[in-house]
Amino acid sequence: xxxxxxxxxxxxxxxxxxxxxxxxxxxxxxxxxxxxxxxxxxxxxxxxxxxxxxxxxxxxxxxxxxxxxxxxxxxxxxxxx
Amino acid sequence: xxxxxxxxxxxxxxxxxxxxxxxxxxxxxxxxxxxxxxxxxxxxxxxxxxxxxxxxxxxxxxxxxxxxxxxxxxxxxxxxx
Numbered sequence: 001x002x003x004x005x006x007x008x009x010x011x012x013x014x015x016x017x018x019x020x021x022x023x024x025x026x027x028x029x030x031x032x033x034x035x036x037x038x039x040x041x042x043x044x045x046x047x048x049x050x051x052x053x054x055x056x057x058x059x060x061x062x063x064x065x066x067x068x069x070x071x072x073x074x075x076x077x078x079x080x081x
Numbered sequence: 082x083x084x085x086x087x088x089x090x091x092x093x094x095x096x097x098x099x100x101x102x103x104x105x106x107x108x109x110x111x112x113x114x115x116x117x118x119x120x121x122x123x124x125x126x127x128x129x130x131x132x133x134x135x136x137x138x139x140x141x142x143x144x145x146x147x148x149x150x151x152x153x154x155x156x157x158x159x160x161x162x
Contacts, residue, residue: 006122007122008122008124018123021123021146021147024146025142025146028142028145028146030138030141030142032127032128032130032135032138033125033126033127033128033142034126034127034128035124035125035126036123036124036125036126037123037124038121038122038123039121039122039123039124040119040120040121040122041087041088041089041119041120041121041122042099042102042117042118042119042120043089043116043117043118043120044114044116044117045114045115045116045117046113046114046115047113047114047115049113054113057111057113060111061106061109061111061114064109065102065105065106065109066102
């Protein structure tokens with residue numbers, strides 16, 4: 001079973017990395033870009049288990065380690081093998 | 082219009098950051114984790130334009146700047162406003 005976790009900065013939190021990419025894109029001639037926000041994407045491979053247990057477990061991982069919930073939000077989806 | 086871009090390491094490419102997170106999760110007591118791979122998640126805000134133009138444009142961004150196609154793969158999806 002695999003969990004895909006998406007972590008992104010909350011609205012209002014400065015994202016200098018995103019700003020840098022935005023400028024780089026403009027320099028490269030991409031004029032249609034109005035903003036870039038950069039987050040993390042994690043794939044967590046889990047032992048076979050019930051979907052509900054897995055979901056609870058991944059939520060706990062996010063809260064305790066993967067995301068900094070002060071400045072980041074997370075969402076995740078589970079994929080059966 | 083918004084593009085969501087997911088960039089992950091190709092199979093076989095070492096991911097020390099993922100390994101570190103995997104160990105940290107084990108230390109925290111999450112015993113059901115078999116592997117962690119870490120990638121990037123970007124949200125690119127685009128000026129209103131046709132979906133096909135946008136798609137082509139985002140693909141070019143990935144190839145030219147966002148992903149290192151030697152070691153990374155990317156996928157993206159477009160979301161109308």
